[in-house]
Amino acid sequence: MxxxxxxxxxxxxxxxxxxxxxxxxxVTWAMAAQATLHxxxxxxxxxxxxxxxxxxxxxxxxxxxxxxxALAFVFGYALTMRGxxxxxxxxxxxxxxxxxxDTVSILVMEIIDxxxxxxxxxxxxxxxxxxxxxxxxxxxLALAFILTTPxxxxxxxxxxxxxxxxxxxx
Numbered sequence: 423m424x425x426x427x428x429x430x431x432x433x434x435x436x437x438x439x440x441x442x443x444x445x446x447x448x449v450t451w452a453m454a455a456q457a458t459l460h461x462x463x464x465x466x467x468x469x470x471x472x473x474x475x476x477x478x479x480x481x482x483x484x485x486x487x488x489x490x491x492a493l494a495f496v497f498g499y500a501l502t503m504r505g506x507x508x509x510x511x512x513x514x515x516x517x518x519x520x521x522x523x524d525t526v527s528i529l530v531m532e533i534i535d536x537x538x539x540x541x542x543x544x545x546x547x548x549x550x551x552x553x554x555x556x557x558x559x560x561x562x563l564a565l566a567f568i569l570t571t572p573x574x575x576x577x578x579x580x581x582x583x584x585x586x587x588x589x590x591x592x
Contacts, residue, residue, distance in 0.1 A: 449585075454575030457584035461527040461574070462567050464501040468493030469535050473559060474550050483546045487536045494535075498528045502587060509590040523587040530573050531566040538562035 472493040476486025502520040503513075511519065538561060539545055545558035577583030 449575050449578040451571070451575060454571050454578060457574045457578060458527065458567055458571045460501070460584070461498060461524055461570070462531065462563065464498030464524070465494040465528055465531045465535070465566070466563050468495065468497035469532070469563065470559065471497075473539065473546070473555075477546060477550055477555065483540060486546060487540065490536060491532045494532050495528055498524050506587065506590045511590065519586055519590065522582070523584050526577060527570055527574055527583060530570045534566040534569055535562040538565060 469490050472490025473486060475481075476489045481489065499517070499520040502524050503516045506516040506519050507513070539558055542554070542558040542561075545554055548554040548558075550556075574583055578585040
């Protein structure tokens with residue numbers, strides 16, 4: 423699938439931010455999953471990097487979580503901004519679009535990711551060379567994807583979240 427076909431599939435049935443005349447845009451589960459996967463990419467980069475750095479240097483679990491969350495937001499916003507900057511938006515406008523598009527999605531993912539990592543006994547203390555650490559992290563990211571997809575679908579149907587970015591993908 424080329425970029426044009428990808429954009430057409432993302433925008434199939436999309437009638438704009440919130441639809442016309444107060445009607446919600448038609449948002450498919452595939453569109454919501456694609457938006458969630460995009461968001462998860464940035465989150466996962468930051469989350470994994472934060473967990474690996476924090477665990478490796480012996481940060482307390484709270485410090486590791488803070489680092490992971492901060493990096494997830496940085497990488498999540500950066501990936502979105504990359505696309506809208508390519509579309510010609512100035513940096514300040516691209517930042518506003520990224521904040522509007524990704525904040526709720528990243529927040530939901532980070533709550534799930536980090537709650538799982540903290541809840542699995544010994545996962546964060548196991549070290550990066552263990553199956554427990556990596557299995558817990560993979561499970562937390564998969565669960566975050568599953569639970570955040572309906573949130574993104576709802577936001578997109580309201581013309582919020584990733585629907586804000588769609589105008590710049592053409």
